[in-house]
Amino acid sequence: MAGLMIDRVTKRFGEQVAVDALSLDVAPGQFVALLGPSGCGKTTMLRMLAGFEALSEGEIRLGGRTLASREQHVPPERRHMAMVFQSYALWPHMSVADNVGYPLKVRRLEGDAYRRRVAQALDLVDLAAYAERSPQELSGGQRQRVALARCLVADPDVVLLDEPLANLDRHLRAAMELSFRDFHRRTGATMIYVTHDQSEAMSLADRIAVMRDGRLEQWATPEALYRQPRSAWVASFIGQGSLLQVAAGRPGQRLEEDTLMRGLAAVAAERTQPVLVRPEHVMLLPELSSQRGLRARVESATFRGERYELHLRLESGEALLAYHHAALVEGHDVALLLREGWCLEPDR
Numbered sequence: 001m002a003g004l005m006i007d008r009v010t011k012r013f014g015e016q017v018a019v020d021a022l023s024l025d026v027a028p029g030q031f032v033a034l035l036g037p038s039g040c041g042k043t044t045m046l047r048m049l050a051g052f053e054a055l056s057e058g059e060i061r062l063g064g065r066t067l068a069s070r071e072q073h074v075p076p077e078r079r080h081m082a083m084v085f086q087s088y089a090l091w092p093h094m095s096v097a098d099n100v101g102y103p104l105k106v107r108r109l110e111g112d113a114y115r116r117r118v119a120q121a122l123d124l125v126d127l128a129a130y131a132e133r134s135p136q137e138l139s140g141g142q143r144q145r146v147a148l149a150r151c152l153v154a155d156p157d158v159v160l161l162d163e164p165l166a167n168l169d170r171h172l173r174a175a176m177e178l179s180f181r182d183f184h185r186r187t188g189a190t191m192i193y194v195t196h197d198q199s200e201a202m203s204l205a206d207r208i209a210v211m212r213d214g215r216l217e218q219w220a221t222p223e224a225l226y227r228q229p230r231s232a233w234v235a236s237f238i239g240q241g242s243l244l245q246v247a248a249g250r251p252g253q254r255l256e257e258d259t260l261m262r263g264l265a266a267v268a269a270e271r272t273q274p275v276l277v278r279p280e281h282v283m284l285l286p287e288l289s290s291q292r293g294l295r296a297r298v299e300s301a302t303f304r305g306e307r308y309e310l311h312l313r314l315e316s317g318e319a320l321l322a323y324h325h326a327a328l329v330e331g332h333d334v335a336l337l338l339r340e341g342w343c344l345e346p347d348r
């Protein structure tokens with residue numbers, strides 16, 4: 001398996017910079033998500049990897065071999081990559097097995113070797129029993145698995161996936177996430193997965209590239225993105241939380257309860273450090289009269305099954321999100337402690 005190197009890649013469409021000096025070093029077999037809001041350049045980056053789009057600047061290398069630069073452009077069919085589209089792109093007039101075998105037919109593989117590889121690919125996505133059906137007779141999730149099997153049959157070094165679950169309903173997406181993880185474990189292929197859905201990226205990827213306006217905002221594991229987001233922008237994009245101004249700490253520092261609580265008690269002019277507080281770090285105190293803690297008003301309490309989600313308003317006017325095991329009355333006051341916070345860079 002070969003590592004994939006994206007080195008200061010830029011793509012301009014006329015005046016518009018769709019991808020701006022993006023660099024990523026993807027290890028062999030890694031599952032990477034390109035995550036960001038609509039228009040941030042994810043699909044353009046994926047299309048440059050696939051070879052459907054030329055680079056304006058920079059270089060793409062796979063296992064040391066240059067695939068693309070300003071001077072060089074290896075055509076898509078010679079990159080050892082396969083792409084899975086949102087629309088599945090299956091041939092309606094061919095059976096499931098023929099769809100899966102299509103890339104092998106193109107390479108003129110026939111006979112037993114052909115049949116064996118198609119059967120293996122179908123097994124891998126648990127669709128052996130559906131080999132002779134037409135794609136129209138399958139559910140959306142099954143069709144997506146056929147598309148996966150078809151990309152896998154050619155044994156690519158890299159699998160590129162462009163929002164492959166976007167057309168599926170919520171329940172099916174969850175099931176398909178499991179299928180993707182399983183697929184990745186069984187094949188060990190390097191996978192680059194484009195999505196604007198943070199929970200999908202978090203549950204699937206080993207590492208996530210968060211993109212904004214064509215640039216790389218952060219490149220980290222899902223855990224690091226959640227616990228140590230670089231900026232308020234990343235923090236707002238990943239998980240839930242509140243942004244408070246604190247007179248303590250510096251970007252990239254974790255604040256313990258005491259420092260955080262003291263830093264919040266300072267006068268407004270001194271509270272200049274933006275700090276992210278995740279809802280699981282807000283602890284409500286049983287006694288409002290206690291000397292400890294901050295006061296806040298309950299603005300709303302929403303039942304979420306396993307817990308209530310509380311939207312609170314601190315005396316400073318700042319909003320704070322908390323989780324609690326019981327419902328609280330809207331309009332009432334509570335006292336609370338903040339267990340920890342994470343200091344962010346100011347937003348660009």
Ligand SMILES: Nc1ncnc2c1ncn2[C@@H]1O[C@H](COP(=O)(O)OP(=O)(O)OP(=O)(O)O)[C@@H](O)[C@H]1O
Nearest residue numbers: 013016018036037038039040041042043044045196
């Ligand atoms: N062929 C093109 N010609 C001109 N501009 C383009 C072209 N393709 C993309 N763009 C522009 O480049 C920017 C990035 O587009 P891209 O499709 O890569 O974003 P994205 O993050 O994949 O968005 P989405 O999630 O909506 O698909 C956008 O502003 C888009 O309008």
